[in-house]
Amino acid sequence: MERTGPPARFTGLLAVCSAALLAAAGLVASAPAATAADADLARNGGFEEGLDGWACSGGSGAAVSTPVHSGSKALKATPAGSDNARCSQTVTVRPDSTYTLQAWVQGDYVYLGASGTGTTDVSAWTQSAGTYTKLSTSFTTGPETTSVSVYTHGWYGTAAYYADDLTLVGPGGAPATVPAAPTGLKAGTATSTSVPLSWNASAGATGYQVYRDGTKVETATGTSATVTGLTASTAYSFQVSAVNAAGESAKSAVVGATTATGGGQEGGGGADLPAHALVGYLHSSFANGSGYTRMADVPDSWDVINLAFGEPTSVTSGDIRFSLCPVAECPGVESEAEFKAAIKDKQAAGKKVLISIGGQNGQVQLNSTAARDTFVSSVSKIIDTYGLDGLDIDFEGHSLSLDTGDTDFRNPTSPVIVNLVSAVKTLKAKYGDDFVLTMAPETFFVQLGYQYYGSGPWGGQDPRAGAYLPVIHALRDDLTLLHVQDYNSGSIMGLDDQYHSMGGADFHIAMTDMLLTGFPVAGDQTKVFPALRPDQVAIGLPASTQAGNGHTSPAEVTKALNCLTKKTDCGTYQTHGTWSGLRGLMTWSINWDRFNDWEFSKNFDAYFGN
Helix, strand or coil: CCCCCCCCCCHHHHHHHHCCCCCCCCCCCCCCCCCCCCEECCCCCCCCCCCCCCEEHHHCEEEECCCCCCCCCEEEECCECCECCCEEEEEECCCCCEEEEEEEEEEEEEEEEEECCCCCCEEEEEEEEEEEEEEEEEEECCCCCCEEEEEEECCCCCCCEEEEEEEEEECCCCCCCCCCCCCCCEECCCCCCCEEEECCCCCCCCEEEEEECCEEEEEECCCEEEECCCCCCCEEEEEEEEEECCEECCCCCCEEEECCCCCCCCCCCCCCCCCCEEEEEEECCCCCCCCCCCHHHCCCCCCEEEEEEEEECCCCCCCEECCCCCCCCCCCCCCHHHHHHHHHHHHHCCCEEEEEEECCCCCCCCCCHHHHHHHHHHHHHHHHHHCCCEEEEECCCCCCCCCCCCCCCCCCCCHHHHHHHHHHHHHHHHHCCCCEEEECCEHHHCHHHHCCCCCCCCCCCCCCCCCCHHHHHHCCCCCCEECCECCCCCCEECCCCCEECCCCHHHHHHHHHHHHHCEEECCEEEEEECCCCHHHEEEEEECCCCCCCCCCCHHHHHHHHHHHHHCCCCCCCCCCCCCCCCCEEEEECHHHHHHCCCHHHHHHHHHHCC
């Protein structure tokens, strides 16, 4: 979270990450010769039919008549802003088969690649091609791969590139057959409102349908799902079917589950939050252009109020301090007694007030057990002094990083991660089940782990990419809310293997779908980051154009909520499920929302009928 307006801190790094990366696998790879049975499977690879069969990010592509390599048309695609002008199509292929991908390209930093191969995704690129140059690469599909995405793209901030005569040569995809019904359906530990399900994969399936008492309630791409919105102390029956292009299988055997008593959620504290909550940061310790807002003046719209910020006395000390903004900096600031009284009033009204640790200037690195213990004692002192409900972790910059041995998010070795997890678990044990824990990482530290886990965009190492994943995973049973900052990000790749840019519904839909669906970390199908429950997820947004890059208009926020909770207004991105229990929204910040005449909170209240 930024003390001021739009930052420049991550601009270069994340823009580079958002382009498809210079970690590409070599310039031009030699490819095996095609056999007589092979065919060109790419549709309209010469672009003679315009963009038929192709999808270009951000409307970046067009068919042009010059320059061409052959025929009368070629692709011209122009990167703009943080978009890399990626043009792609999905092609049906056969499992365990070898394919050769080729194209003629012209321009600076032009890429050709294939993703979703089921083995190792490949790409080739040229740094500078003043005339048409052939790129070529090859790959072998995995044992269950039936489709791949082939693409071209340019480079962030460069001029337009051209592509022509793209071919994908290899065995044609076999006709799909309806998959068999899934087996091994099991119900996990039920809460009062949800039941987690898992099952065995069905060969050839591209997705699954989940049925509750005979009615379809969820869709999934993987072999697990959590059915939410259930009634406490109620018996339910569940079945699952498998689907692909040929149709839907028969339903699995029935499994039964009974929800727990009471109205709480599983773990995570904050069981008495409203079904749809609004989270906001309150600038309590500093001033900026948004102006100071007293705790007593925070409207009832806000269900969780995060005090910004508790900051360390030094990066590695673990010693966290919090105090109200000085009067000289914040005219009109309340006294500490008034501040504490206002907190109690908010809590009496059912609101949660947390201390947020970190922010733009608050780098915290718990490199030692001594720092860990100091963190616990100093944070406890803040919570006890002000009578707070819990902790928000807003670590940014270099606060979290991975060790070179951290190849598996389930077993981190980095001391700063291990000690943070230990510290939070100690706090949770001290304050009990009502302790509210929230996190506000940036997309770089979470969703970027889908492509790169500790890997830099140049083929080197950036130990921060995806570094929040082991923390979230280790604390998922204690986590009340995760609200990733969907801003100050650049473009990020979604589960559709397309890049999505800030500021519109599509970005928030794609980023949130990843959290609610789960995803393989760095493309490793053996290391899948499990989906979070929808009641644990809120969408993080800037409250105004002054609050951060990536401001999203109320109309686009409404579209994102409609898509995720109702499967309407989904635009170009199709989600892997429908989550009516999505918890809500987070914003930086309450102060900036007040500066903007409460536009953000008014839209939230209107949408959820508050």
